[in-house]
Amino acid sequence: MTAFLTFLLEQHQYIFELLLGHIQLTLLSVSIAVCLGIPLGVYISGRDKIMKPVMGFANLAQALPSLALLGFLVPYMGIGSITAVSMVVLYSLLPILKNTCTGLRNISSETLEAAKGIGMTDMQILFKVRLPLSLPVIMAGIRISSVNAVGLMTIAAYIGAGGLGTLVLSGIQTDNSAMILAGAIPACCLALLMDFVMSKIETAVTPVSLQPASKKMSTKTIEQIKSQRKKTLAVAACIILISGGFLLGRELVNRPDIRIGSKDATESVIIGNMLADLIEAKTDIKVERRLALGGTMIAFEALRSGEIDLYPEYTGTGYSTILKNKLRPGFTPEEMYDMVEKQMRRDHNIELLGSLGFNNTYVLAVTKETAEKYHLKTVTDLTRVSHNLRFGCSPEFAAREDGLPGIEKTYGIKFKSVNNFSGTLMYTAITSNNVDVITAFSTDGLLQKYDLVLLEDDKNFFPPYYMCPFINGETAEEYPELIEALKVLDNAINDSTMQSLNYEVVEKGRDRAEVARSFLLDKGLVKTSDFEE
Numbered sequence: 099m100t101a102f103l104t105f106l107l108e109q110h111q112y113i114f115e116l117l118l119g120h121i122q123l124t125l126l127s128v129s130i131a132v133c134l135g136i137p138l139g140v141y142i143s144g145r146d147k148i149m150k151p152v153m154g155f156a157n158l159a160q161a162l163p164s165l166a167l168l169g170f171l172v173p174y175m176g177i178g179s180i181t182a183v184s185m186v187v188l189y190s191l192l193p194i195l196k197n198t199c200t201g202l203r204n205i206s207s208e209t210l211e212a213a214k215g216i217g218m219t220d221m222q223i224l225f226k227v228r229l230p231l232s233l234p235v236i237m238a239g240i241r242i243s244s245v246n247a248v249g250l251m252t253i254a255a256y257i258g259a260g261g262l263g264t265l266v267l268s269g270i271q272t273d274n275s276a277m278i279l280a281g282a283i284p285a286c287c288l289a290l291l292m293d294f295v296m297s298k299i300e301t302a303v304t305p306v307s308l309q310p311a312s313k314k315m316s317t318k319t320i321e322q323i324k325s326q327r328k329k330t331l332a333v334a335a336c337i338i339l340i341s342g343g344f345l346l347g348r349e350l351v352n353r354p355d356i357r358i359g360s361k362d363a364t365e366s367v368i369i370g371n372m373l374a375d376l377i378e379a380k381t382d383i384k385v386e387r388r389l390a391l392g393g394t395m396i397a398f399e400a401l402r403s404g405e406i407d408l409y410p411e412y413t414g415t416g417y418s419t420i421l422k423n424k425l426r427p428g429f430t431p432e433e434m435y436d437m438v439e440k441q442m443r444r445d446h447n448i449e450l451l452g453s454l455g456f457n458n459t460y461v462l463a464v465t466k467e468t469a470e471k472y473h474l475k476t477v478t479d480l481t482r483v484s485h486n487l488r489f490g491c492s493p494e495f496a497a498r499e500d501g502l503p504g505i506e507k508t509y510g511i512k513f514k515s516v517n518n519f520s521g522t523l524m525y526t527a528i529t530s531n532n533v534d535v536i537t538a539f540s541t542d543g544l545l546q547k548y549d550l551v552l553l554e555d556d557k558n559f560f561p562p563y564y565m566c567p568f569i570n571g572e573t574a575e576e577y578p579e580l581i582e583a584l585k586v587l588d589n590a591i592n593d594s595t596m597q598s599l600n601y602e603v604v605e606k607g608r609d610r611a612e613v614a615r616s617f618l619l620d621k622g623l624v625k626t627s628d629f630e631e
Contacts, residue, residue, distance in 0.1 A: 159191065201233070358388065359409040449570075453565070
């Protein structure tokens with residue numbers, strides 16, 4: 099708890115900025131869902147043939163896992179707040195649609211006949227009878243959507259849209275419980291606040307005659323309630339418009355010259371910050387950081403589509419995961435780099451800058467007790483006992499050809515079970531005896547903390563994974579000074595140095611941006627005065 103309070107005090111401004119962004123994204127998403135859901139619900143409520151397919155689509159969108167839906171949208175809509183809002187809108191539509199249809203269809207036929215009998219038109223019946231009587235049910239759907247939207251918006255951080263999820267995901271990656279709580283607790287409070295606010299709006303829009311205590315109210319009280327209702331709705335509309343305007347302004351005003359991205363691993367974020375710091379220090383280029391994006395393909399698709407201009411990637415990942423080449427053991431780092439560089443330029447107009455110098459290849463790790471028990475020194479040794487061992491890895495590694503499928507084919511290994519974890523949770527799993535073998539990276543900072551045995555890749559299955567900046571070809575041509583500024587990082591970081599930088603984050607709790615800048619300052623690659631305004 100002390101660490102959490104300390105983090106809140108030190109990072110209160112940053113947390114507030116993320117909270118504000120989270121509120122704006124949530125309000126905008128719910129507002130769009132309401133503007134789409136209620137008219138669509140009104141339209142289909144009396145049309146059974148249309149209602150079934152529309153509700154079926156809404157049910158399908160609701161049934162899809164949120165990350166899967168996000169991954170589906172990214173190739174078509176790119177990264178950032180627009181995609182995040184679109185995802186939450188799709189999830190929010192179902193409760194609003196269902197409750198709108200339910201509320202309108204459950205109005206008694208006698209009431210509607212009476213309205214027609216006094217000469218009301220269809221539009222008058224809709225706005226003066228059907229919608230007012232349905233409002234309590236409709237608002238219940240809006241309240242459900244609002245609360246759900248707060249939680250769903252936390253995964254917006256996967257695609258660089260910001261929000262409180264940034265703290266949660268960063269905390270998971272760096273094994274920082276205080277950071278996780280700093281994102282989770284405000285999100286929980288925001289969900290409760292959203293439900294409270296929506297309850298007030300529900301009271302404001304519900305006709306006075308439908309409110310429980312209406313029969314005991316005087317005429318003056320009723321008029322006061324109507325006046326207060328107008329004020330409440332006006333305030334709510336202003337907040338929504340301001341939020342939408344702020345987000346639109348953020349997208350259109352103060353646009354950066356380039357955007358630098360990174361994947362969500364600690365190491366990638368550190369290097370992404372280094373690249374941004376060097377460009378800002380050595381050039382006049384205006385940089386926006388869109389760091390800690392989701393997996394490889396989210397970051398690469400963002401680069402290819404122009405959503406970002408530059409991000410650090412590994413040659414081995416480029417060769418197998420992105421370019422879909424079949425793995426062949428025995429490549430030298432130079433051969434791997436040359437093949438990836440030529441194919442990236444030819445197929446995607448993406449250039450590779452110089453290697454940073456460290457090889458963050460995959461390794462399989464076990465505890466000392468497991469290694470001694472089964473006499474494990476190499477990956478081949480696992481083939482004898484793998485059917486008794488539980489394996490832990492990231493979801494991406496479990497699906498990649500240069501990951502678990504490739505290991506199983508090359509070594510003939512079949513584990514007792516495969517369990518997926520993210521980031522530092524794999525280390526927690528193996529030290530708490532939930533798994534027996536994990537995949538790690540050779541530069542993982544936690545390798546300095548946990549006394550694990552690294553198994554030798556004796557068949558050289560894993561290709562070289564040297565990190566280098568991948569840059570959009572058009573950006574490289576437009577900003578040659580950017581390439582010159584980044585040359586100082588060529589072969590500037592070895593494996594042990596990168597492992598130490600990661601250790602500073604995951605074990606000592608230092609901020610990744612701070613670790614990156616400290617390295618540049620210590621090496622004399624930048625000066626403190628370069629960042630003074």
